[in-house]
Amino acid sequence: MSAPSAASATPATAAPTPAQLLDFVTRSAADAELIASLPLDPEGRTWLRLEGPGGSEAWLIGWPPGTGTGWHDHAESVGAFATAAGTLKENSLAVRIPTSAWKSLELAEDLDRERVLATGEGRAFGQHHVHEVLNESIEQHAVSVHAYYPPLPLIRRYSRTGPILRLEDVEQPEDWQ
Template identity: 80%
Template sequence: MPATPPQAAAPLSAPSPEVPVTSTPEGHFPEAPDPQQLLDFVRRAATDAELVASLPLDPEERTWLRLEGPGGSEAWLIGWPPGTGTGWHDHAESFGAFIAASGELTENSLAVRLPTDGWKTLELAEGVDRHRTIAAGKGRFFGQQHVHEVLNETAEHAISVHAYYPPLPHLRRYSRSGPVLRLEQVERPEDWQ
């Protein structure tokens, strides 16, 4: 798991109706999950009080547990002490979902698809920034190459559940100064496994 684990383009402000999902007797999807199935998975995991309570919390550093996601997806339970965050990043070719199980998170994202290769620095146009508050029980799913940062800007610990499909091939990390976005590094799964 990276020092700043993977996170999370359609907002979800209220629970959506449960989507029937065909599964095998072991509880695995017979085929690759879609974004709604990932959202349903993180929603169910976030309401599992025993699972959420099993996450060891640290007062200064984020903590995480790897979960078995549906259909071969990658999933994480993440603890967020006050003042922690991911920094700007994307999830490459993976789509995913996340939900706050407790506490409140802030998501800043870009409402624009960036070129995947051939650049180190981009100047962003006005109006591409999006800001969301993700309260306990709320979440969202997102598409491929979704660029965002997730933060705990409150005085209380937050816990969230995240799932990605396909499992993250890599994670691109960015720095940002005003409208300028700079690609800083690419992390591979072996960097956080």
Template identity: 75%
Template sequence: MRLDGPGGSEAWLIGWPPGTGTGWHDHADSLGAFMTASGELKENSLAARLPTDGWKTLELTDDVDRQRRLGAGQGRAFGRHHVHEVLNESPDRHAVSVHAYYPPLPQIRRYSRSGRVLRLEQVERPEDWQ
């Protein structure tokens, strides 16, 4: 569920059934933050600044992978072009999270990943998810 936030920001309330996730993606030029409200989420992210446009496939170095677990009440902020995936790995517990973005999401780029190869698969715009 999308909500208008203060100062031109936007917030999303997201429910995560057991075993669900976002897949690899970024939020283009938006700054963001999210917090787990209930349950536990896992974030896999890349500690690398990727080119913003003009590529379809990149080979990642071995040291770019980061993982963190965020239980209820824990969150994190991130900058522009942050590539990550968020997962509810629980086999039987739902999770809920709150996400905030500024400016509102102009697009989401979705990626596939096979080992060290990251491939741009799709670019979504707000009309695709609202």
């Protein structure tokens, strides 16, 4: 299954920019037929892989009430996501963190950022963006579209207790594809 392609706007050899990824996810999130094609599970997240623009990796994701990603980053990939149904909350850090040679960091004050993304809203982000995405509704599914370029080389998962961010796991593509 594929979503609308931005290939005509992006030459095959050019890497898509965060703005182009945001355009793709926003247009895809508005595609009612695409959104309706995602099977929703009352217990766990569901997803379909999409064809993203310019060789990017894209996903349509269903979020049951009360689910989230936990703190993570997408390594060297830039990305974007848009809410297609429901409301999602993103907690993020307003600083890049070192990408290696550490197991835990104590974060300075005032680095936390929060965004609420209602249906039709999206955001783009750069490399090493640390965040978590949540569906805080207690009764409504949320659906979103995500795109990353280059395709995700890995995902680093973190735990967070107050100001302490701890690296817990590094997932490889074979772990989620």
